[in-house]
Amino acid sequence: MITTLLYSMTGLILFGMGLFTLIVHSHPLRKILAVNVMSTGVFLILIATAYTPLGQGEVDPVPHAMVLTGIVVSVSVTALALILACRVQETSNLDLLKKKTVPETAKESTT
């Protein structure tokens, strides 16, 4: 019981940390990391719910199946989000870098 509670709380805190990072930070990779941490937190609560200590009966397999499904989903979404983030970066950096490079080249010309 205490184990379940402990891990549930851990999962919940992980969820909260992920949520905070997701909203506050702007870097796309960090956002994706945050989502991953959040999902891990949720899975942890679910698995902890199903947990029964050794010798006190079977572990509920349905949450396990759910988490397995969830992990695979989260991996695929992560992959998609990463590729999308790369594409965003590739196209949006053009403008951003052009602004940045002006002072850089300017610096070179002065030196």
Add this chain to the structure above:
Amino acid sequence: MIFLNVDNPSWMITPIIVPLTAGLLCFLFQRKTFAIALSAVLVNLLAACFLIGQLLTCGPMRYSMGGWQAPLGITLRTDGPAVLMLLMTGVTGFAITLYARGYFSFRIDDPGGTDRHQQQQRYFWPLWLLLLAGLNGLFLSNDIFNLYITLEIIGISAASLAALSGKPAARLASFRYLLSSLLGSLTFLLGIVFLYKSCGLLDLDLLRNLTENGPGVRAALALMSVGLLLKTALVPMHFWLPPAHANALAPVSAILSALVIKGSFYLLFRLWFEVFASSITTEALNVMGGLGAGAILWGAIQAMRQHRLKLMVAYSTVSQLGYLFVAFPLSRAADNAQVWSIVIFMAMAHACAKSAMFMSAGTIFLHFGHDRIQDLTGVRASLPITVLAYGIAGVTLMGLPPSGAFIAKWLLLSWALASCQWWWVLVIIAGSAMAMIYVFRVISRFIVIPEGFSSQKLEFHSRLLEWPALALALISLLLGLVAPWLLHILAKGSIDLTQILPGGLP
């Protein structure tokens, strides 16, 4: 052939399996994709009609996947709202498919076109068909975890579709959309975890029969609602919607605005008014109504301020969604079937009208190369049918009779007056008035042909670009006239609580 009987519940899986298979095949073959897609959406539409017929003859049905009964296995079920949503998806999806064909072939035939359009079309079909399968799965599913997976299918395919146009803005919007949708799903999943921890059940019907509604169930409901609200883009969680919808390809915008949002809303509504109806408090309903009112006003104000047609239409989606939520607090004045009827009318009318609008906007964009409202004078001269479709759809958005939206607004106003809640009346009327302004701001430009205006002669003219939009717009306008029939289906399809027995393993 026993499984060809009309009363066999197995028919229920057709709208899921057929688009699913067709999507896989489209991805596999990449040739004749339109033929595959068209047959799939056609079968889907027929299946929706068939399911309605089945519902009318045999009543609501349940179907256990693999023969495993409820608490463990996954069940699907048909009832009035579900089949009507299927019908909405079927009709809109069919028109969108035709339109998408016209849209892509227009762009591929364009001499200035590149390989990019071919690629877009190639990936559009599988994504769209799988999205359709996900939506149908969502409408039919009766298992909360299965609903989560259908939500994921919808979210991923919708985000991919939104990024399809390849514009940097679209990609950025799509990335935001994907993250918001992920956040929504995760919150929803956390809700499921709470629910499973409290009840140990996943089947919606069984959950409904539970009388216990402790803090766990409430928290679960709150979490799931927040997740779904994020996906439904209710103000103030709408930030991702306008850029994603406005920057996507026109058929994609139509899909996103007309169908995808309705999916999560439908689920939310089902949870609130069927599954957890007993745990809902008046305060919660009022909060939802307040957010809905905010959405109506804020979306309409933003829509009035836009300079680009597609952004305006996207903000009008934000606004129109509000009406669906204003129905929440007013539900106390009505019984369950009535609440459903208003939501169904609003959703169906909006789905048809909004997709017609996005299609028209897309056609205009294709022909004129931009969608700045300022410079769209005299579009009528070159694209009369498109403008007509836009106008009729606009009439529906304003909620004028005899559109489906009018019926919905009538019911809303009627309840608001009956329960002496004046403020909702004011909000609804203000929303309609602003809708009038933003719709007519555009239409007056379209239809006016100033003197000395030489209309552009357009070389390409695709019927597939114009007629589906008009058909959808007309459907949305005339929806009110078939209202008795829809109400009949809803009444017939409402599940009797006593019919569902708890438990029941094979």
Add this chain to the structure above:
Amino acid sequence: MNWEQLLLVSILLSSLIPGIIIFGLPEERHRLRTILNLCGAVVKISLIVIMDIGIYLGHTFEIRMPLIPGVELLLNGDPLSALFATLSSVLWLLTTIYAVGYLEDSPNRSHFFGYFSLCVTVTIGIALAGNLVTFLLFYEMLTLTTYPLVIHRGTDKSLRAGRNYLIYAFSGGAVFLIAVIWLQNVVGPVDFSATGFSPGFTDSHGTVLALIFVLLILGIGVKAALVPLHGWLPQAMVAPAPVSALLHAVAVVKAGAFGIVRIVLDVYGAQNLLLLGVLPLLGGIATITILYGSLRALQQDNLKRLLAFSTISQVSYIALGMSLVDQPLAVIGGLVHLVHQGLMKITLFFCAGNLAETLGIHHISKMNGVARRMPLTMAAFTIGALGMIGIPPTVGFVSKWYLGLGSLAAGNWWLLGILAISSLLNGCYFLPILIRAWFGKQQESWPEELYVGRFETRLMLLLPPLITAFTVMAAGAVANAQISPLAWVRFIVREYGL
């Protein structure tokens, strides 16, 4: 579906179908378009005449189509709707002829005539509406179909006018919608019937019902151009002359007035209204509108604007008649003015259009001696103007006579005074025009002489005003005959048992 229902549907379709076909026609097929239009109009008139006879013989014309519980579409041909439908269809025929001549060689005609036909369909729909929901449906559609006509010229001015028109009309529509829903919540579904809803409600919900009545009148008063809701009407004058004629004489303003009649006679019923005590309010608004419209008309130099303010003033006679609903004579006066004002005003607008189209005259100050150039047109104009003033034997006299008798019967001497002042004011702004046109000396050349030919202007422009002017005289002269607007209105009042 029996023949009565078939008839109702085909009355609507007889202009809807030509309208839809016209939208699809290419711009240059004007001959086919004209034929379609005229055929539609003639067919519609004949169908409506058949319906009139049927109604007179006691057939019931009714189509019901339930939408949701408590909301149903109901088309119903009763004597009152027959009155309005007949007026609209006859005037539509004339206006179509006029418009064909007026818009010769101008662009976007298929668009114009398409909406024109739709507009008439909707107007007939208003006439045939059998309950408030149906009325509302057509009422909102009327706004939609007339809007493209108002902004047809596409200038900034017309766009602005169109925007104002929309804002006024839809605000009115919204208020009307709320009132209708509220009324249904209180008294249940109301069909238009001779007695209105049950008087029992008046006792239990008196204040609410009075409030709803005010809201209904506010909502509908926008279209009827009651002061202070009249602002859109003078602006909408930028539209082409046939549109103005249609808006003022047939469709929009008349629909508003007709709506007031429906609400007073059919929704509330005389008895309820007397109990509620809201009639003086209506009478007051009507009086103010009559005087205000006339006074403003006095200041105008632009002919069409003058006519617009005159419309504002004249339409309120109908509302005035309705405010004396317990007096059959006043009701007769109001109802018959619905027809008479339409005939007179359309004549005036036709003539104003002719002046503008033939000689480029838009202002009264340019009208000196115009009657010598265009005698027939100005003769028609004169008849119309005299009718407005109320000089026998024109129809205007008949309406005012009955209104006056009604107010006398009600003991309202001051109303008689109002009528007299109004007639005086009408004279004040119409007679100078007539004098100027007939006896003035032409000082300079016409602003732009657009037409020179055998007649004073194109035949298609000339005939409609002549016909209507003749009707104005004839209907006034034979008002007591078996077949005349007055006879039909008496029939209506008998039906209502007043």
Add this chain to the structure above:
Amino acid sequence: MIYPILTLFDILLALTLLWLGWHLLSTEDIFKAVVLFISFGLLMALTWVRMRAPDVALAEAALGAGLTGPLFLSALRRMNRVLKGERRLDSDENRGEDHAKNPKPT
């Protein structure tokens, strides 16, 4: 007797998880964050074993650490490459023009 030890282990594991999670989310360096995330995934696999979910543990080990990590790393590399390539390309193209257009830098 086994109970307190296990509880101690649990607490340790949970704290480590939280510590790792916090660090991977708040560290400046994205690369470091990704590496921490991989170790976080491995630790999660351990947790799943502790929770008597071997299936999940296997999947987490293979997917979470074995695949998500490389996915992040390759995305990071791709972004960095874009950044560098872009900069090189950009400055190459602009250098001459900048000299010509903006002789006076601000």
Add this chain to the structure above:
Amino acid sequence: MPKTRNRHKRLDGFQRLFLLLVVCLITLLGCILSTIPNSAPGLADAVARLQERSGVKSPVTAVLLNFRAYDTMLEVVVLLLAVIGSWSLTKSPLPEQDTDISPVQMGVVRLLAPVMCLVAAYLVWQGSHLAGGAFQGGAILGAAGVLILVSDFPWIRTIPALPLRIGLVLGPLFFVGIALCCLFFTGKLLGYPEGTAGWLILLIEAACALSIGITLASLFAGGRPDNTMKKIQPPAKHPPGKSL
């Protein structure tokens, strides 16, 4: 870079507020979570009761591929969707040819990849009675694919698209096919006929594992295969979209 660190660490007003909000929310949820009585029965008993009829010994596999196989079917589709989405986004940015891979790495990969395939096959087979199954096997396969991709064997570039697509679709399509066959024979979608459940599950798992492996490897590759690729375009040069 202490300066940036400081700037990074300092939270502005909104962030503080949000932090407070998140903390409150988590505390609230934690309180609720701790008060939920652990009385809910869960579905463990149901699974245990029906285990024999599922055709497999491992309860998780029974749930995944029999009791709730529909979920799994849709979820395989989710994976595929991610690939379709990524393919629609971009071409695969395989590393430049000239990056030198040490021969040691090549050798290790050559050795490791078949072993991993074997492990994957074992995991799939073992799934019926122990931990393991399609996902785990697929993940190992995917990892093998990642290794191969990283080592940049020249033949990777020449993989034609069609077999790749067949490999990707095989799992979901096979799953759906089996489901429909079941519908045909037993009248229930995914209702395996008596006695065949074990075999069918193994077949499905094998097909899905293969597809999942390919899927994950394709996701790692990061875009659609570009067979026409003679010279490798850096993605940055890809022209940004002009219209819609």
